[in-house]
Amino acid sequence: MIELAGIGPGPMCTMLLADQGADVIRLDRIEPSGLGVAMDPRFDVNSRSRRSVALDLKSKAGIDVALRLIDEADVLIEGFRPGVAERLGLGPDDCLQRNPRLVYGRMTGFGQQGPLAQAAGHDLNYISLTGALHAIGPKGGRPVPPLNLVGDYGGGSLYLAFGLMAALFERQRSGRGQVVDAAMVDGAASLASIFYGLHAAGQWTGGLSDNLLDGGSPFYATYETADGRWVSVAPLEPKFFAEFARLTGLDERFVKRQYDRRLWPEMREAIEVLMRSRTRDEWCAVLEGSDACFAPVLSFDEVPRHPHVQARGTFVEVDGVQQPGPAPRFGRSQPAPPSGAPIVGQHTDEVLLEAGFTAAEVEALRAAGTIRGQA
Numbered sequence: 373m374i375e376l377a378g379i380g381p382g383p384m385c386t387m388l389l390a391d392q393g394a395d396v397i398r399l400d401r402i403e404p405s406g407l408g409v410a411m412d413p414r415f416d417v418n419s420r421s422r423r424s425v426a427l428d429l430k431s432k433a434g435i436d437v438a439l440r441l442i443d444e445a446d447v448l449i450e451g452f453r454p455g456v457a458e459r460l461g462l463g464p465d466d467c468l469q470r471n472p473r474l475v476y477g478r479m480t481g482f483g484q485q486g487p488l489a490q491a492a493g494h495d496l497n498y499i500s501l502t503g504a505l506h507a508i509g510p511k512g513g514r515p516v517p518p519l520n521l522v523g524d525y526g527g528g529s530l531y532l533a534f535g536l537m538a539a540l541f542e543r544q545r546s547g548r549g550q551v552v553d554a555a556m557v558d559g560a561a562s563l564a565s566i567f568y569g570l571h572a573a574g575q576w577t578g579g580l581s582d583n584l585l586d587g588g589s590p591f592y593a594t595y596e597t598a599d600g601r602w603v604s605v606a607p608l609e610p611k612f613f614a615e616f617a618r619l620t621g622l623d624e625r626f627v628k629r630q631y632d633r634r635l636w637p638e639m640r641e642a643i644e645v646l647m648r649s650r651t652r653d654e655w656c657a658v659l660e661g662s663d664a665c666f667a668p669v670l671s672f673d674e675v676p677r678h679p680h681v682q683a684r685g686t687f688v689e690v691d692g693v694q695q696p697g698p699a700p701r702f703g704r705s706q707p708a709p710p711s712g713a714p715i716v717g718q719h720t721d722e723v724l725l726e727a728g729f730t731a732a733e734v735e736a737l738r739a740a741g742t743i744r745g746q747a
Contacts, residue, residue, distance in 0.1 A: 374442050375422065376429075376462070377401060378451035380495075380520070381528030381556065382479045383418040386449055388533050391698035393707040394447075396422035397723055399429065399438055400716045402744045414691045419713035425724070426717030426744035433742040435461045441727055443471050447536055451479040454489050464551045474549040475539040479532050481523070483555030495523035498556040502527075504564050511581035511588070527559025584608070590640035591616070591630065594669060595647035602669035603647060603655055616664035620646050718746045 375386045375398040390396045398419075413419065425441070428434040439462070442448055448467060450457050457463045457478075464476045481498045482488040488501075499505045499522045500515075509516040532554035539552050570576035570583075581587040587594070591613055592606050607613040610630055617627045626639045647655065652668050659666035670678060676687040676694050688697035691712035698707060720743050724734050737743045 373397065373447040373449070374399060374438075374445045376448070376450040376452070376457070378479070380451070381524045381532065382449055382451035384525050384529035385477075385479065385532045385536075386422060387418045387420060388529065389447075389536070390421035391707060391710055393705075397441065397445075397719075398422050398424050398714070399441070400424050400426050402426050402428050402717075402741070413713040413715055414693050416713040417690075417693070417695045420690060420695075421710045422714060423719035423723055424714035424716055425720045427720075428742050429460055429462070431742055433737065433740060437724070437729075437737065437742065438462060439466070439470060440729075441723070442467050442474065444727065445471065445474060446540065447475045447477060449477040449479065449532070449536075453492075454480060454484045468549060468551075472548055473543060475536055475543065475552060476549065477532055477536050477552045477554065479528060479554050479556075481528075481556045483557060484553050495520035495556070498523040498527065499560050501557050502561040502564060503568075504560050506578070507564075507567065507576075507580070507583075507586055509580045511579070513580060515580070522563065523556045523560050526563050527561075528554065528556040531559035531562065588636075590636050590643055593640070593643075595644055597647055597650060597652040597655060599651040599653075601652035603652055603659075604667050604669055605643065605647075605665070607663075607665040612663050612665050615662060616659070616666070619658055619662060619664055622646060715746050717744045720745045 373386070373389065373394050373396045375382065375396055377398055377400045386394075386396050386398070427437055429438060442462075450462070458465075464478075467474055467476060478484060480489070481493045481495075482491060482501075496505065496517050499518075504522050505515045505517070507515075508518050532552065535552035535554050539550055543549060567576055567585075576583050579588075583589075585592055589608075592608060594602050594604050596602055605616065607616040610627070613630050614627050616622065617624065620643075622642060626635065626642065629635050650658075655666070656668050660668070675681055681687060686697060686699075687694050688710060689695075690710050693712075698710060721734055724737075724743070725731070729737075734743070738745070
């Protein structure tokens with residue numbers, strides 16, 4: 373798999389595939405590109421488990437090297453603005469003509485076509501255009517950015533990975549590769565499918581925190597505890613809400629009228645008073661592990677220490693850095709543990725020699741400034 377170096381959802385998608393055993397070769401720029409925030413590679417979690425070739429893609433010789441590597445690849449991922457790969461000579465037509473079995477993955481915000489295709493943007497803009505951001509935020513307040521999980525990673529990385537795997541599966545029948553056009557606006561809109569259904573059915577209003585799953589209902593919300601920490605309460609089903617009420621001492625009349633919106637303000641106030649009566653950990657001792665649909669709201673520092681997370685082995689340590697491990701899990705095949713992010717150009721010679729370049733060719737490319745090894 374060839375990855376043309378980029379930021380955001382492209383590297384995340386590649387990390388997911390590399391975690392499951394894909395041999396990923398990232399083509400990095402020779403000179404610093406200003407992509408992302410400068411940091412020690414050990415902390416660049418999304419760049420783990422691949423090899424790096426430093427290559428001048430602004431030169432014809434560099435493009436020729438890239439095309440020779442792409443000739444033998446199953447997948448290529450690029451996240452440039454529409455038209456950039458074509459101008460470089462690395463567009464789908466260039467690559468598929470040479471390698472008809474190639475699955476060519478394209479990651480953009482607004483997609484390859486449309487009035488906004490050439491516009492710059494980020495996650496917040498893409499989810500604004502899909503309705504997702506309009507539905508997230510406090511009642512009477514402003515829409516709140518849900519990190520960049522919905523556009524970049526949910527609507528971008530995951531949909532690109534899904535598309536690539538679907539195209540590889542289809543290739544088993546047809547013998548042919550194809551382009552996967554993964555736009556974050558498309559993916560984020562798809563993620564919101566159930567809410568569009570609820571809206572069409574008249575069961576979702578346009579107000580913030582006014583609905584069942586957006587914090588509008590008192591039994592799907594977060595509450596502050598006596599020590600200033602937070603817990604999440606989500607007993608949507610009546611039997612689970614009854615269990616929550618039994619364990620917390622919530623008045624039985626709320627259980628009988630759980631879905632009566634007229635009672636929700638009073639119900640919320642009653643739950644707020646209850647949750648503030650004990651610390652977060654005290655509530656964990658009462659509710660965690662029950663059918664009350666409860667969990668503490670943990671910080672990044674706390675998550676790896678939680679007993680369930682530890683029992684699942686959800687986190688791994690790579691080069692001394694604790695980070696989420698590969699997901700999902702498989703019953704039979706077990707990929708190798710993740711390796712750390714490479715230094716730019718760390719594997720240039722290794723990869724080119726594997727691809728059939730002679731030692732003399734590699735040295736000539738280095739002398740011409742077309743490639744660079746590890747600094």
